[in-house]
Amino acid sequence: MNVEIKKALSENKKSIKLENTGKLDSIAVGLGPGAEITLTGDGGDFVAALNNGASIEIGGNVGRYVGDNMTSGEIIVRGSADDGVGFGTYNGTIIVNGNAGNAVGQLNKGGVLVIDGNIGDLAGLYMLSGDIIVTGDAGEDTGDWMIGGNIYVAGKYQTGTNAAVKELDPEDNEKLIKIFKTHNINANAEDFVKIGPQELRPFYGKDEEEEASK
Template identity: 65%
Template sequence: MANVITSEGEISTRQVNVGIKNEIANEKHLLTIEMPKKLDSIAVGLGDGVSITLKGDVGDFVGALNNGAKIEIEGNAGRYIGNNMTYGEIIVNGSAEDGVGFGTYEGTVVVYGNAGDGIGQLNKGGLIVIDGNIGDLAGLYMLSGDIIVTGSTGIDTGDWMIGGSIYVGGTYKTGTNAQIREMNDYDRQKLENIFDIYKIDADIASFTKIEPKKLRPFYGDEK
């Protein structure tokens, strides 16, 4: 059964986060929270076994440092959703701004809409799925993991990427140390499985795979 945290009048980030911690302390791990306005840094640093639905638009850094919780946002999200998360799942049923999944270690972030610049920068092993279009510099300095964009990207996609893969269903412009690689059966099966799990309707045959040219791009021509 869902628990709803509400407050009459003005509500702050602290009030919401204290309410979440109190509910968890009372062994209530399935929460629904009405968001009367966009607040930053909601549901930060939560652990495994917690499932939270945020009803309404949210601000920046929601779900940052997530360590196992499932967070679903029924609205649009601000910047740096899932920043530096280590585990868990964040679902945005709307659009998101810049920096989705910045510095993610593991876990999954899915945005059912468009997103801004810097998607998956410094990704260290997470899965970031954008079911729409994104801006520039996706995957900048990414080390591992996957970024999947069903629509188009802006400029410098995969700029200075060191590891991992970026899959783009629309148009793109690659950055330094990024190159196009042929999709293989493993890639197609990976996308099919992810699209099946998250109910994404996309033509796998239209996707392009982007990977790094060199594993050590900062050392001149060294291979």
């Protein structure tokens, strides 16, 4: 399937619709700028992984690790997603119009991940940068050991180690309003809390910090 997709793109067919793919894994992987891919039904695991600039829309639900390690582009999931949405994302945007499982945005390095629903546990684990936006509830250990970036949650949540709840500033409000308007998400910025890192160097204990200052 991916060979045929890349063959069509090499022939300057930039807009491609995929039908009746079932729940095949690793569809539309590693595509570059200019490609517009529409998957009309559900997708399996690792859909649109390693995305490097393509615009990819999935009409149904997806399995685990959609957009895994993407570097740029946009992925829109019209249904729900399983675990690992946007794992290790460097940049780009992922929109899930339903719920998502555990491990959303773990090791996020700069991507914008929007879940228009509820998510599971351990979102944003070890994240370094970027934004995770959840219009519903988040599970346990949200932001566990996060080092940078922001997690915005409108519903219930339980923070993890080194995660602290902070007030939204005008820049946060402006960012959320713009994202919601761009992607037709029915949410209000004032309903959200922001979760960020409590310490910038969470893995250093007092002994190590004292030693480093010598």
